[in-house]
Amino acid sequence: xxxxxxxxIHITVSEGAxxxxxxxxxxxxxxxxxxxxxxxxxxxxxxxKYFSGDTLxxxxxxxxxxxxxxxxSFNLRKPSVHWSDAAEYFCAVGAPREYGNKLVFGAGTxxxxxx
Amino acid sequence: xxxxxxxPRYKIIxxxxxxAFWCNPISGHATLYWYQxxxxxxxxxxxQFQNNGVVDDSQLPKDRFSAERLKGVDxxxxxxxxxxxxxxxYLCASSLGLADLTGELFFGEGSRxxxx
Numbered sequence: 221x222x223x224x225x226x227x228x229i230h231i232t233v234s235e236g237a238x239x240x241x242x243x244x245x246x247x248x249x250x251x252x253x254x255x256x257x258x259x260x261x262x263x264x265x266x267x268x269k270y271f272s273g274d275t276l277x278x279x280x281x282x283x284x285x286x287x288x289x290x291x292x293s294f295n296l297r298k299p300s301v302h303w304s305d306a307a308e309y310f311c312a313v314g315a316p317r318e319y320g321n322k323l324v325f326g327a328g329t330x331x332x333x334x335x
Numbered sequence: 336x337x338x339x340x341x342x343p344r345y346k347i348i349x350x351x352x353x354x355a356f357w358c359n360p361i362s363g364h365a366t367l368y369w370y371q372x373x374x375x376x377x378x379x380x381x382x383q384f385q386n387n388g389v390v391d392d393s394q395l396p397k398d399r400f401s402a403e404r405l406k407g408v409d410x411x412x413x414x415x416x417x418x419x420x421x422x423x424x425y426l427c428a429s430s431l432g433l434a435d436l437t438g439e440l441f442f443g444e445g446s447r448x449x450x451x
Contacts, residue, residue: 224377252438263339263426263442264378271437310377314438321366321430321438322391325377 222247222313224326232332233301241296241329243311253294254312254323255285264310270294281305306333337361339443341427347449353415356446359408360429366390367404368440369412370426378426384410385432417450424448 268279370378
């Protein structure tokens with residue numbers, strides 16, 4: 221079965237600083253990997269996704285993530301954080317064929333941005 | 336394109352009362368999901384429908400939770416009787432279908448339930 225670990229519950233960064241949110245997954249084959257963002261009182265919005273090919277994927281709002289099979293990781297990065305990036309970020313793993321297009325989510329990382 | 340619609344956005348009930356949540360997925364999306372998100376945790380799948388059939392309800396507490404998608408479009412999730420631990424945000428999501436290779440789910444804004 222798939223599982224996702226997000227080791228950091230909270231992260232605080234200064235506005236303009238770089239950001240990296242960690243995600244480790246467990247799955248036997250090549251997974252489909254996603255990062256979603258959730259602002260307070262809102263639903264989940266897709267930032268980016270990885271299926272195959274180039275292991276560095278670009279998403280919306282200036283985010284990118286890199287898939288590293290050897291480390292079972294899919295870390296999210298942003299070179300310069302804006303105050304509006306403060307939100308909760310969820311990493312998710314899916315395997316559409318094997319698991320009927322379901323996603324398994326990590327526990328989330330809350331990002332705080334200080335000015 | 337209209338997104339996933341959910342109602343009500345907020346609901347407060349006493350324990351042992353009942354509550355129902357409604358979801359209308361994106362037009363043309365065959366697969367519909369209900370996720371439960373408890374404060375401080377990631378969303379957990381409760382039930383998945385493909386059209387009007389259940390694909391997976393292994394995590395649904397069937398003694399108190401029920402869900403239906405009678406015409407293969409909108410869906411209702413019911414809790415009866417509610418317990419304190421049911422306090423959570425109930426997220427509805429939809430996707431094109433089981434054959435969709437993108438695997439992307441589209442989420443509604445959620446229904447926040449508080450059980451007192």
